[in-house]
Amino acid sequence: MTSPPIKTVITIDDEKIDQLLYKRIMERSGLIETVIPFRMAQDALDFLALEDRVTVDAVFVDINMPRMNGFEFLDIAAERFGSDFAKCVVVMLTTSLDPEDQARAEASETINKFLRKPLSIEDLQEVAQLVLNPT
Amino acid sequence: MKFTLQDLGLLDAPPEPDFDNLTQLACDLMQVPVAHISVLDRDKKRIFFKSQQGHTGDLLRSRELPMGQTYCQQVPLKSAPLIVNDARLHPALKGTPAQTPDQPRAYIGMPVYMPAGQVIGGLCVMRPDPHEWSEAEIARASKLAGCVSDLIHLRVAIRTSEQSRREQRDFVYAISHDLKSPANTLRMIIDEIILEKDRLSPDLQGFLGNGLAALSRMDTQIEDVLTYAHTIGPKQGFTTVDLSQLLAEVIAHRQGMIDETGATITAEALPTVKGDAIQLRAMLDNLISNSLKFTRPDVPPRITITVRHDPEWRGHRISIADNGIGIPKQDQTKVFDMFTRLHLPDIYPGTGIGLALCRRAAENHNGTIAVASDGTNGTTFTVTLAEAA
Known part of the structure; x- marks a missing residue:
């Protein structure tokens, strides 16, 4: 069996069950080797700041979360980690139906993809394409 | 037009201080005995006086005149100011009751606008004797008419905002109730599955509990939104x-x-x-x-x-x-x-x-x-x- 095209992704979502379901679908897709979940954006920032951490290929981030929302997280991450963070594919994965959120995500240079929950295998295939063929 | 003149309290409605203040100011500032805010009712072919100062007799009580008997109709009909220094000499009033005795000789009617620009009537001032209106007087009347239009715009804005809040609240009620019914259906389905959960893997059995928990969270959310909806609206x-x-x-x-x-x-x-x-x-x-x-x-x-x-x-x-x-x-x-x-x-x-x-x-x-x-x-x-x- 060939190894999955994507080595490591992090998921940031306060919903425990959603995290559990992401992990299952990501494992089932065979596209992703390791999933590291965070339920608070601050914890993800702390992880990204570690010097000896693994390379992150993609970030899946929710918008509405306690304390720090997805947009705030991305702003801080882009500022703090710069080009290093710019290398990974950023996917906004949300239940938000607010067209302003979508417009803001589309206008953002940090965000590569805006997806609505629930996450599907097809979504993951598209993300895999972005990871393998960065534009 | 989104609101009728009746909706806005401009036709067949009692006098109100905010309009009466302006006609009173018009009398004082223009030094005239009579000032009013006239509103044209095209359906009933009449002029209604939303506010009036100096009217007497029958007019004071009826607060309206049939079209044809007024100067005021000229303003909305032509969508333009009407400035009369002497009614007996004015070409636009030739053959109208304005040229009969006892009628005011000097008159200014300035258009009053709806927000979309339609002229619905005028702010009118008049005096019994002929008078050469100065530029300053005309400008003053125009400013007062502007204030009347502003009052109407404000009224339209308030009505619009009340209406949209009411719609927003109704929408929240409707959508909340519509969300409850599929949630109930889902709960019944899960309850059915739970009856035979032994046929599922332990993993999936766990999800059933999670599903029920998610549904009761949804219930709470809907209840909270409904309570919130009660705070929306006029x-x-x-x-x-x-x-x-x-x-x-x-x-x-x-x-x-x-x-x-x-x-x-x-x-x-x-x-x-x-x-x-x-x-x-x-x-x-x-x-x-x-x-x-x-x-x-x-x-x-x-x-x-x-x-x-x-x-x-x-x-x-x-x-x-x-x-x-x-x-x-x-x-x-x-x-x-x-x-x-x-x-x-x-x-x-x-x-x-x-x-x-x-x-x-x-x-x-x-x-x-x-x-x-x-x-x-x-x-x-x-x-x-x-x-x-």
């Missing part, structure tokens, strides 16, 4: 509300939580105010249940409610203080925003609607709500409400 009639009574109801409603946590609640006598009982109860309920919820493990909640009357401001300051986990300074501004949560749902569950509702309820009562906390040792919410008039 102000309903306020009644006299005894806040002590409301607090007693809230405490009874939360008795289970109080017993469970071993909470003590001490309260000074709360005042009686003018307000919406449902909104004020929802506000008290949210503040009390927050104090019962955001507690440290093994520390029973202590809630202290104090009241200060402020005679200068003619209002009450009601403070609800607890010994809970507090709210960090940097989060204090956003806790009142809709859907803001500071904690993971499995640690402190919530919809993020409660404090948004409290703020809305306070503002609907011309009051305020503020939070004070050092971020660790308890939280104090202070609500200000006007005293019952």
Whole structure:
């Protein structure tokens, strides 16, 4: 069996069950080797700041979360980690139906993809394409 | 046109001070005995006087004249000012009753506009004798007419905003009810599966519990949105509300939580105010249940409610203080925003609607709500409400 095209992704979502379901679908897709979940954006920032951490290929981030929302997280991450963070594919994965959120995500240079929950295998295939063929 | 002249209180409606002030000002500033705001009713072919100064006899009572008998109709019909120095010499009035004896000789009619630009009538001033109107006088009349138009624009804006709030509230009610029915169906389906859950892997059995938990969260969310919806919309009639009574109801409603946590609640006598009982109860309920919820493990909640009357401001300051986990300074501004949560749902569950509702309820009562906390040792919410008039 060939190894999955994507080595490591992090998921940031306060919903425990959603995290559990992401992990299952990501494992089932065979596209992703390791999933590291965070339920608070601050914890993800702390992880990204570690010097000896693994390379992150993609970030899946929710918008509405306690304390720090997805947009705030991305702003801080882009500022703090710069080009290093710019290398990974950023996917906004949300239940938000607010067209302003979508417009803001589309206008953002940090965000590569805006997806609505629930996450599907097809979504993951598209993300895999972005990871393998960065534009 | 979105609103009719009747909707806006401009036709067949009693005089109102905001318009009467302007006609009174017109008489004073223009030094004329008669001023009025005329509104053209095209259907009934008449001119209605929304406001009138100096009218006498039948006109004073009827407040209307058939079209054809007035100067005023010229203004909306031509959508232009009409300036008459001497009615007997004015070509536009030739052959009209304006040229009969006893009619005013000098007249200015300035258009009054709807927001979309349609002329609905005029602000008119007149005097019995011929008069050469100066540029300054004409400019003054034009400015006064502008004020009348502004009043109407404001009225349209208020009506529009009330209407859209009403629509918003109806929409929230409708969508909430529509969401409940598929949620109930799902719950029944899960209940059916649970009956035969032995046929599922332990993994999937776990998901059934998660599914039920998610559905009851959805129920709470819908209930909270519905309560919030009650705070949207034009102000309903306020009644006299005894806040002590409301607090007693809230405490009874939360008795289970109080017993469970071993909470003590001490309260000074709360005042009686003018307000919406449902909104004020929802506000008290949210503040009390927050104090019962955001507690440290093994520390029973202590809630202290104090009241200060402020005679200068003619209002009450009601403070609800607890010994809970507090709210960090940097989060204090956003806790009142809709859907803001500071904690993971499995640690402190919530919809993020409660404090948004409290703020809305306070503002609907011309009051305020503020939070004070050092971020660790308890939280104090202070609500200000006007005293019952």
